[in-house]
Amino acid sequence: MLTKLAVSTHEEVYRVADAETGLRGFIALHSTRLGPAAGGLRMRAYDSEDAALADVLNLSRGMSYKNAAAGLPLGGGKAVILGDPERDKSPALLRAMGRAVARLEGRYWTAEDMGMTPADMAEIARETAHVAGLETGAHASGDPSPVTAQGVFNAMRLGLQHRTGSADLAGCRVAVQGLGHVGWHLCRLLHAAGADLVVADMNAGRAARAAGAFDAAQAEPEEVHAVAADVFAPCAIGGILNATTVPQIRAGLVAGAANNQLAAPERETAQALHARGILYLPDYVANGGGIINAAAEILAIADRQPWVAEKLAALESTMARILDRAAAEGLSPAEVADRTVEEMMLKAAG
Numbered sequence: 001m002l003t004k005l006a007v008s009t010h011e012e013v014y015r016v017a018d019a020e021t022g023l024r025g026f027i028a029l030h031s032t033r034l035g036p037a038a039g040g041l042r043m044r045a046y047d048s049e050d051a052a053l054a055d056v057l058n059l060s061r062g063m064s065y066k067n068a069a070a071g072l073p074l075g076g077g078k079a080v081i082l083g084d085p086e087r088d089k090s091p092a093l094l095r096a097m098g099r100a101v102a103r104l105e106g107r108y109w110t111a112e113d114m115g116m117t118p119a120d121m122a123e124i125a126r127e128t129a130h131v132a133g134l135e136t137g138a139h140a141s142g143d144p145s146p147v148t149a150q151g152v153f154n155a156m157r158l159g160l161q162h163r164t165g166s167a168d169l170a171g172c173r174v175a176v177q178g179l180g181h182v183g184w185h186l187c188r189l190l191h192a193a194g195a196d197l198v199v200a201d202m203n204a205g206r207a208a209r210a211a212g213a214f215d216a217a218q219a220e221p222e223e224v225h226a227v228a229a230d231v232f233a234p235c236a237i238g239g240i241l242n243a244t245t246v247p248q249i250r251a252g253l254v255a256g257a258a259n260n261q262l263a264a265p266e267r268e269t270a271q272a273l274h275a276r277g278i279l280y281l282p283d284y285v286a287n288g289g290g291i292i293n294a295a296a297e298i299l300a301i302a303d304r305q306p307w308v309a310e311k312l313a314a315l316e317s318t319m320a321r322i323l324d325r326a327a328a329e330g331l332s333p334a335e336v337a338d339r340t341v342e343e344m345m346l347k348a349a350g
Helices: 049-069 091-102 118-124 145-164 181-192 204-213 266-275 289-298 304-329 333-349
Strands: 002-005 012-018 023-031 041-044 075-082 173-177 196-200 231-234
Touching (some): 012 049, 049 075, 049 333, 145 304, 181 204, 289 304
Parallel strands (some): 173 196
Antiparallel strands (some): 002 012
């Protein structure tokens, strides 16, 4: 069921397969230097196993940086399942994935990500104790999406403060790409703050519902990045910031919930944004709220809410430090974020 792959950039990488349930996927542990590897499980209709493997490798590396940026005693890991979550997901398939996680004996903790729900996590938890994002239990953290959205919202206000001198979102035009769990909660926060929203999603019905719920305009998913706006918020899949889209962006600030927003080569893409005067908020710092929420469950924090609030505030301070340092040195925040978090990793590892 688990086949170990030789990948020089990661501590452990496994192909997961179960013929009876049709499960095909991967689990990647990038680093356990700071603690057990932690990161969500996503299910997508990948074009190929190679595409799924590339995604899990990138995502797990990002989780090492995300967990360190959030000040968590956790390493970076990720898992993916190939398949359409609307059509291919089943309780038996989820339990098979749970058995795969169990075989890693606590070196990897999984949680909710794209295509997964708290109910799915409960199904996985029938086979392994190393799962977070549950709705019941002594330290249950539930759906991490609202906390992820809150972190992105906080970062967005901070970015606006740096760009314009005001963190007030009232009247700001924000283009949101992706209206899944996190994107929807982010729109709710933005609407309540008085922002003028433009929304887009591959699911036309979901986009229409968001337009009605948040008094928003609609755009096509492949065109929303080019909408004239104050902020572009990528909340769908990664790689949206690339050689094609960066020259088309008409927002002065990019701040969203998607992972791995910078297409390879990442430094070159970040520099292209910086050269255009677009302030990019490093995604693994902006969207760290979800793993903070899940970490409270993994670490069995007794009084979860104040602990999560304290960690969110510290994450915001880390972002502020990155933006201040980037401005002082005339560099992209992405470059400064990597350097800052690597310093945090070294300090935490002793």
